[in-house]
Amino acid sequence: xxxxxxxKAHSGWAxxxxxxxxxxxFTVVDRTRLELVEEExxxxxxxxxxxxxxxEARDVVKRGITAAHRIARRELKAALKHERDLGNxxxxxAVLVGSPMPDWSVEQILAVHFRMHQxxxxxxxxxxxxxxxxxxxxxxxxxxxxxxxDAEKSLHTPASDLLKIVSALGKAAGPPWGKDQKDAAxxxxxxxxx
Numbered sequence: 001x002x003x004x005x006x007x008k009a010h011s012g013w014a015x016x017x018x019x020x021x022x023x024x025x026f027t028v029v030d031r032t033r034l035e036l037v038e039e040e041x042x043x044x045x046x047x048x049x050x051x052x053x054x055x056e057a058r059d060v061v062k063r064g065i066t067a068a069h070r071i072a073r074r075e076l077k078a079a080l081k082h083e084r085d086l087g088n089x090x091x092x093x094a095v096l097v098g099s100p101m102p103d104w105s106v107e108q109i110l111a112v113h114f115r116m117h118q119x120x121x122x123x124x125x126x127x128x129x130x131x132x133x134x135x136x137x138x139x140x141x142x143x144x145x146x147x148x149x150d151a152e153k154s155l156h157t158p159a160s161d162l163l164k165i166v167s168a169l170g171k172a173a174g175p176p177w178g179k180d181q182k183d184a185a186x187x188x189x190x191x192x193x194x
Contacts, residue, residue, distance in 0.1 A: 003029055003083050005093040005137075006188030008144070008180045009124040012036055012043035014072075015180035016079060019169070019188040026165070026189065028173035029088065031181055032074040036124055042067050045123070046109055046116035058106045065123060073134050080135060092138040092194065094187035095128045096133060126135035140191045144183070151186050153190060154193050179190065 001020040008015045018030040041048040049057035076093075083090050100146045101122050109115045132139045142150055148149025155162065166185050170177030 001029065001088045003088045003090045004188040004191035004194075005079065006184035006186070006191065007034075007128050007132075008095065008184045009036075009096070009107075009121070009128055010180075011120050011124060014124065014128055015184050017088075017149070017181050017184035017188055019185060019192070021192055025193075026169060028169050028185070029086070030079075030082065031173065031176075032079070034072070034079070036068055036071050036075065036127060038067065038071065040047060044116070044120050046106075046119050049106070050110055052108055057110060061106050065127075068123055068127040069130055072124075072131040076128070076131040076135055080137075088105060090137060091182070092117065092140055092191035093132045093135075094131060094140040094142055094184075094191035094194075095125060096144040096183060096187055097125050097129075097141045097144075098122065098144055099110045138191070138194065139189070140194045142187050142190060147183055147186055151190050154190050162189070165189070 001022060003018050003020045006017045013036055014034045016034050017028060019029050020029040039044050042064050045061050049060040053094050072089060080090055098121060101118055104115065109119045129139065151162055152159045166182050169185055
């Protein structure tokens with residue numbers, strides 16, 4: 001079966017929904033939580049560096065970013081292996097993204113608390129994007145804020161119909177089927193089309 005992944009990142013983890021396609025029908029073949037950190041501080045490396053001297057702060061942030069990228073590659077590779085072991089072929093991966101961030105230095109980010117939250121949000125989305133590229137999957141990025149509108153245009157399907165499809169997928173898959181899974185499922189639907 002052909003499969004597409006949809007990923008929605010959070011600080012330190014991501015929701016993954018794998019949709020399979022048989023002819024015109026879709027099914028949830030897997031959904032899981034990808035853990036993207038090994039140590040608690042890695043969830044918020046900018047916060048961990050907040051009170052440190054500049055050089056040490058840059059080192060901590062760099063270690064956190066490196067760890068997130070390494071772990072994202074490992075977790076995505078494991079998810080791909082799982083699907084291949086089931087005989088499925090993963091054809092694409094959609095990652096939900098937010099607004100781009102200015103190219104601030106670590107010092108500029110640490111100077112404004114809101115920027116630290118913004119940078120940490122971008123960090124895990126970037127790690128998933130890099131992991132997708134490293135896996136040589138077709139990458140689709142979708143703005144989280146306009147997901148339904150973009151999916152509607154891409155799939156030539158009214159948003160109300162998309163919500164019905166996603167609701168039916170969730171009902172068939174069973175709980176948990178919260179906002180993270182619904183958004184990741186919409187992203188995976190778009191990944192098939194792209």
